[in-house]
Amino acid sequence: MTASLEIRDLSITFGEGPDAVKVLPSVSFSVAPGECFGLVGESGSGKSTVLRCVSLLTTIWSGEVRIDGRDLRGLPLKQRCRLIQMVFQDPYGSLHPRQSVRTTLAEPLRIHGLDDHEGRMKRAMIDVGLPVDFLDRFPHQLSGGQRQRVAIARALILEPALLLLDEPTSALDVSVQAEILNLLARLREERGLTYVMVTHDLAVVDHMCDRFAVMLHGEITEILPREAILGNQATHPYARELIAASLDYEGRA
Amino acid sequence: MTDAAYSPARLPGWLSALRNIFAYLLRSPTSAFGLAVIAILVLTAILAPWIATHDPFTQNLDNVLQPPGNGHLFGTDELGRDIFSRLVYGARITLRIIFLVSVVVGPIGLIVGATAGYVGGWMDAVLMRVTDIFLAFPSLILSLAFVAALGPSLNNAIIAIALTSWPPIARLARAETMTFRKADYIAAARLQGASPMRIILKSIIPMCLPSVAIRLTLNMATVILTAAGLGFLGLGAQPPEPEWGAMIATGRRYMIDSWWLVACPGVAILCVSLAFNLLGDGLRDALDPKQMNRR
Numbered sequence: 339m340t341a342s343l344e345i346r347d348l349s350i351t352f353g354e355g356p357d358a359v360k361v362l363p364s365v366s367f368s369v370a371p372g373e374c375f376g377l378v379g380e381s382g383s384g385k386s387t388v389l390r391c392v393s394l395l396t397t398i399w400s401g402e403v404r405i406d407g408r409d410l411r412g413l414p415l416k417q418r419c420r421l422i423q424m425v426f427q428d429p430y431g432s433l434h435p436r437q438s439v440r441t442t443l444a445e446p447l448r449i450h451g452l453d454d455h456e457g458r459m460k461r462a463m464i465d466v467g468l469p470v471d472f473l474d475r476f477p478h479q480l481s482g483g484q485r486q487r488v489a490i491a492r493a494l495i496l497e498p499a500l501l502l503l504d505e506p507t508s509a510l511d512v513s514v515q516a517e518i519l520n521l522l523a524r525l526r527e528e529r530g531l532t533y534v535m536v537t538h539d540l541a542v543v544d545h546m547c548d549r550f551a552v553m554l555h556g557e558i559t560e561i562l563p564r565e566a567i568l569g570n571q572a573t574h575p576y577a578r579e580l581i582a583a584s585l586d587y588e589g590r591a
Numbered sequence: 592m593t594d595a596a597y598s599p600a601r602l603p604g605w606l607s608a609l610r611n612i613f614a615y616l617l618r619s620p621t622s623a624f625g626l627a628v629i630a631i632l633v634l635t636a637i638l639a640p641w642i643a644t645h646d647p648f649t650q651n652l653d654n655v656l657q658p659p660g661n662g663h664l665f666g667t668d669e670l671g672r673d674i675f676s677r678l679v680y681g682a683r684i685t686l687r688i689i690f691l692v693s694v695v696v697g698p699i700g701l702i703v704g705a706t707a708g709y710v711g712g713w714m715d716a717v718l719m720r721v722t723d724i725f726l727a728f729p730s731l732i733l734s735l736a737f738v739a740a741l742g743p744s745l746n747n748a749i750i751a752i753a754l755t756s757w758p759p760i761a762r763l764a765r766a767e768t769m770t771f772r773k774a775d776y777i778a779a780a781r782l783q784g785a786s787p788m789r790i791i792l793k794s795i796i797p798m799c800l801p802s803v804a805i806r807l808t809l810n811m812a813t814v815i816l817t818a819a820g821l822g823f824l825g826l827g828a829q830p831p832e833p834e835w836g837a838m839i840a841t842g843r844r845y846m847i848d849s850w851w852l853v854a855c856p857g858v859a860i861l862c863v864s865l866a867f868n869l870l871g872d873g874l875r876d877a878l879d880p881k882q883m884n885r886r
Binding site: 393395415416418423424426428431432433434435436437445449450489496 | 774775782784785794798
């Protein structure tokens with residue numbers, strides 16, 4: 339199962355008339371089915387806001403978002419949930435602290451009235467590389483990486499086509515980061531998922547993404563293929579600066 | 592999957608959490624005292640017919656206002672009834688009041704507070720203004736007004752106390768809800784298609800429960816005092832019910848010569864409300880999230 343994503347003139351404006359404040363001036367890009375698309379940029383450049391708009395956690399935007407050619411706002415809630423899911427940045431805040439892994443995974447199944455809960459939960463656990471008996475653990479009994487795996491399992495249990503990844507590794511140890519990235523890459527390969535991934539880290543983009551967009555002050559400065567990182571083939575001055583800084587840092591490290 | 596299929600796995604978790612809380616409470620002397628007094632109260636209420644030495648309603652006009660001793664542990668009242676037995680049976684009334692008030696107040700406060708906090712907007716404004724109106728009256732005065740309107744009886748006193756003690760719980764639940772309504776796990780639940788009702792019931796209320804339980808326990812002392820106050824004013828339990836506040840009210844006339852008429856129920860009220868306060872304090876420490884991580 340796979341889906342394309344098309345965003346046209348996504349913008350958020352507060353107020354009206356001459357005093358109006360444009361928080362997100364205008365964002366447009368499209369992601370092909372099965373592609374991994376990265377969003378990079380400094381803090382506050384609107385990367386996560388784009389994801390929150392696409393997931394409709396933020397609803398006050400204007401513009402057009404199409405999934406597989408269908409208008410996002412026109413989709414019924416349940417259908418939308420089975421198309422788009424999201425993995426959050428902080429695995430310590432994204433799992434309900436009083437729900438066991440079993441409850442966390444069973445809730446979406448119950449909401450959508452799916453059958454074979456036990457089997458689906460077991461498969462989800464195995465898919466993300468966790469032992470099945472972790473189902474009865476609570477989040478505080480898991481490490482950060484294990485929690486993020488549970489969060490990924492929760493996102494995938496509804497079998498979405500598009501996965502929004504909001505800095506899925508930035509809160510994790512460096513050694514665990516690689517594991518999670520490899521897990522995400524494997525799942526994409528197996529299921530043909532489409533990823534939109536927000537990150538600070540160009541090394542992550544280089545490892546995961548086919549193309550990426552550099553954002554600044556709520557606008558996309560440039561959309562580049564992955565290969566553009568190595569030789570710094572960006573044309574926009576900010577994108578060049580960002581990539582150069584990253585290459586410089588990697589070189590020294 | 593049926594509930595039965597995973598309850599065996601869940602039950603030990605609940606039980607061990609409960610056992611941990613009890614162990615923690617018993618470690619500190621004050622909350623252990625509170626727990627002990629409340630355990631005694633519950634046992635007394637259950638075993639009242641076996642503990643009481645006399646029938647609490649039997650009058651003996653040849654034997655009125657007897658001082659403690661002489662076969663009557665705490666003496667007799669103005670109608671010759673055994674005060675100890677009346678206290679023992681009074682424990683049942685006290686527990687009934689506490690239980691019924693908590694059962695009504697907890698869910699109402701939780702649902703009003705969580706809905707106001709999570710939904711926000713005009714719903715929040717309406718629910719909180721209603722809460723404010725209730726909070727604007729002193730609770731005893733408001734319960735007095737309710738009982739006066741409903742007619743004096745124990746059940747009406749319970750209803751009146753419940754009506755006046757939910758607003759603080761609702762406020763607390765709302766404040767708690769506001770702190771995590773934007774949390775990622777709530778956002779995740781929304782992305783899974785959960786309705787607001789489902790999010791409130793399954794995600795928000797479990798998070799509010801510990802602080803509400805603590806607040807309810809602390810509230811019980813106030814409930815006991817309000818019930819005693821209403822009883823004292825003749826608006827709660829009606830004679831010959833052995834309610835502690837009502838016992839003090841009738842004993843007041845003989846207080847100068849026969850101190851035991853008011854002292855015994857007074858000490859009982861003091862002990863029980865103190866015990867609930869101490870237990871509430873202990874629970875606050877026991878249910879502290881920082882403590883939760885250690886379990």
